Amino acid sequence: MADVTPLTIRDFQVFKGFLSPQAQADMVEDIRQIAAVAPFVAPVTPRGQPMSVRMTSAGSVGWVTDRAGYRYQAHHPGGQAWPDIPASVLSVWAAVSGVDRAPDCCLINYYGESARMGMHQDKDEASFDWPVVSISLGDDALFRMGNRSRGGRTESLWLTSGDVVVMSGAARLCYHGVDRIRYQSARLLPKGGRINLTLRVVT
Ligand code: SIN
Ligand code: FE2
Numbered sequence: 001m002a003d004v005t006p007l008t009i010r011d012f013q014v015f016k017g018f019l020s021p022q023a024q025a026d027m028v029e030d031i032r033q034i035a036a037v038a039p040f041v042a043p044v045t046p047r048g049q050p051m052s053v054r055m056t057s058a059g060s061v062g063w064v065t066d067r068a069g070y071r072y073q074a075h076h077p078g079g080q081a082w083p084d085i086p087a088s089v090l091s092v093w094a095a096v097s098g099v100d101r102a103p104d105c106c107l108i109n110y111y112g113e114s115a116r117m118g119m120h121q122d123k124d125e126a127s128f129d130w131p132v133v134s135i136s137l138g139d140d141a142l143f144r145m146g147n148r149s150r151g152g153r154t155e156s157l158w159l160t161s162g163d164v165v166v167m168s169g170a171a172r173l174c175y176h177g178v179d180r181i182r183y184q185s186a187r188l189l190p191k192g193g194r195i196n197l198t199l200r201v202v203t
Contacts, residue, residue: 006096010145010155011171015096019162023088024137024188030086031108031137031195034058037083038076040110046070052115058085059105061202063124070124072105072202085199089135093199096166097131104202111141111181111194119146119154119177122167122200130201131168137161138194140182146175161186 006013019027040054043065057063061072062082076082085106093103109117122132136159143165146154156179159165167174184192 006166009157011169011174012145012176013096013166013168013171014157014159015164015166016160017162018092018096018164019135019137021162021188024162027086027088027135027197028137028188028195030088031197034083034086034108037080038062039078040108041077052112053117054110054112056108057105058083058089058108059103061105063105063107063200072124089197089199092135092164093133096164097133097199098166098168099130099201101130101201103133103199105198105200107198107200109196109198111139111178111196113181113183113193115178115193116180117178119144119150119175121148121173121175122198123173125200125202127201128172131166132172133199134165134167135197135199136163136165136194137197138186138189139192140185141194141196142179142181144177144179145171146177148173148175150175158182161188 006015038056040056043051046069141159143159144156181194
């Protein structure tokens with residue numbers, strides 16, 4: 001794991017190339033084991049709109065969305081408990097979060113060829129005093145960073161495999177999203193696509 005100094009872009013801290021290729025491959029293997037217990041699901045928004053990403057979680061709670069709303073819950077939609085957050089992922093949090101408590105949730109989003117993530121704030125947590133840490137694996141993604149209210153000027157950056165972004169302080173409630181990925185730009189995932197892990201303190 002490289003100890004790189006982050007770029008700061010609009011209060012977002014971006015650790016470019018934080019994970020070595022081997023660390024990325026090991027993390028993908030950990031994610032495969034999570035998905036064997038807690039399979040990726042195709043979520044819908046509370047309004048019933050299908051999301052383009054596929055989603056699962058690890059941790060004491062997972063983030064889910066369906067017609068009943070956005071929320072954290074202790075079980076996969078299939079009823080089973082979420083797997084534990086792997087040590088490989090916890091060690092990234094420990095290295096970059098700047099806090100000494102562990103995250104409750106590791107949300108795992110898979111972006112296929114035409115997946116995207118609309119501009120949103122992460123605000124389903126009980127407190128916004130804790131950072132959000134995001135890990136990128138696989139294909140490049142065009143990450144857009146905005147403001148604490150919707151609209152206004154934004155800045156975009158290509159995130160590549162192994163990059164880590166920290167949203168804390170003034171960035172914690174900033175709008176952000178993924179406009180698109182560059183499908184099959186990386187070799188990490190055999191079928192292409194991108195995995196984003198988002199680590200959060202929830203309770
Ligand atoms: C998110 O904020 O939900 C995803 C960010 C990313 O995929 O990089
Ligand atoms: Fe987010």
